[in-house]
Amino acid sequence: MNIKNIIYKRKSIRKYKGEPIEKERLLEIKELIKNVTPLYKEIKMQGLLVENGVEIQKISKGIIGSYGKIEAPHYIVVTSEEKEGFHENIGFAFEKLVLDLTHMGLGTCWIGGAIKKELLNGIVEIPENQKPVVLIAFGYPEDSNIFNIELSSGHKRKELEYIALGTLNDTWEEIFQGVRRAPSAVNFQPWRFYKDHSEIHAYVTEGNIITRNLAHFSKLDMGIALCHLKLMCEYKGFKVEFINQDLPKRKGLQYVITIKVK
Numbered sequence: 199m200n201i202k203n204i205i206y207k208r209k210s211i212r213k214y215k216g217e218p219i220e221k222e223r224l225l226e227i228k229e230l231i232k233n234v235t236p237l238y239k240e241i242k243m244q245g246l247l248v249e250n251g252v253e254i255q256k257i258s259k260g261i262i263g264s265y266g267k268i269e270a271p272h273y274i275v276v277t278s279e280e281k282e283g284f285h286e287n288i289g290f291a292f293e294k295l296v297l298d299l300t301h302m303g304l305g306t307c308w309i310g311g312a313i314k315k316e317l318l319n320g321i322v323e324i325p326e327n328q329k330p331v332v333l334i335a336f337g338y339p340e341d342s343n344i345f346n347i348e349l350s351s352g353h354k355r356k357e358l359e360y361i362a363l364g365t366l367n368d369t370w371e372e373i374f375q376g377v378r379r380a381p382s383a384v385n386f387q388p389w390r391f392y393k394d395h396s397e398i399h400a401y402v403t404e405g406n407i408i409t410r411n412l413a414h415f416s417k418l419d420m421g422i423a424l425c426h427l428k429l430m431c432e433y434k435g436f437k438v439e440f441i442n443q444d445l446p447k448r449k450g451l452q453y454v455i456t457i458k459v460k
């Protein structure tokens with residue numbers, strides 16, 4: 199299955215079969231976790247596999263800001279140093295893992311929310327100077343027909359012209375259709391892209407008084423969308439480079455990064 203189909207197939211899965219994933223598969227997943235590709239190499243982060251999901255289910259009340267209870271057989275706790283850009287870094291690196299798991303027929307769901315480090319004592323070993331940032335639940339979906347592409351997430355998104363500005367030919371429309379399907383916390387879709395010839399400038403919405411305290415989620419969401427953008431560009435035969443041009447704000451939008459394509 200090509201990456202475009204995997205992107206279209208992925209959706210957040212909130213109900214899982216109870217049984218764990220086969221041991222060999224978990225080993226394969228452990229390798230994938232170890233080898234995720236960061237956006238910013240200099241920021242240390244880690245994905246810690248929790249094989250026995252019950253351990254996370256027991257502390258789920260202590261995860262502030264996550265919505266709904268998601269009981270999965272396994273979770274990944276993502277930890278990071280708190281350096282400029284760490285949220286985007288996590289989103290970018292671990293969305294590729296989410297897509298790899300989707301390709302294996304597994305369900306996934308990002309779970310945001312503040313997790314107290316102490317709650318994870320005895321469950322995972324958090325590296326020094328890092329904090330837990332986000333969880334990813336995964337396992338076999340309870341409903342095995344759930345990945346039916348007809349029922350995919352495309353309809354739950356803002357229109358393309360709202361998130362991608364500039365002149366878009368068919369190729370670029372196809373690329374941004376893949377970006378548009380990126381998951382985001384509370385389906386907020388805070389990403390906006392300005393295409394200017396071979397450069398795409400990425401911005402996140404600053405939000406209003408109520409949504410402003412979701413700003414850290416927006417950065418995570420942006421990392422996720424940048425992962426989709428890179429994969430879709432490569433799928434269409436482009437080479438991608440990320441550069442920081444320190445562009446000024448646009449109305450209600452904060453600049454994040456520029457993607458140069460060749």
Ligand SMILES: Cc1cc2nc3c(=O)[nH]c(=O)nc-3n(C[C@H](O)[C@H](O)[C@H](O)COP(=O)(O)O)c2cc1C
Pocket residue numbers: 208209210211212263264265266268307308309310311332351379380381382383384385415418419422
């Ligand atoms: C950073 C982040 C945090 C999320 N946190 C939660 C969560 O705590 N609980 C939940 O049920 N879904 C969570 N989601 C899933 C989103 O609600 C979901 O991606 C969005 O509604 C779009 O739906 P889709 O993923 O099925 O396309 C989160 C997604 C992201 C990207």
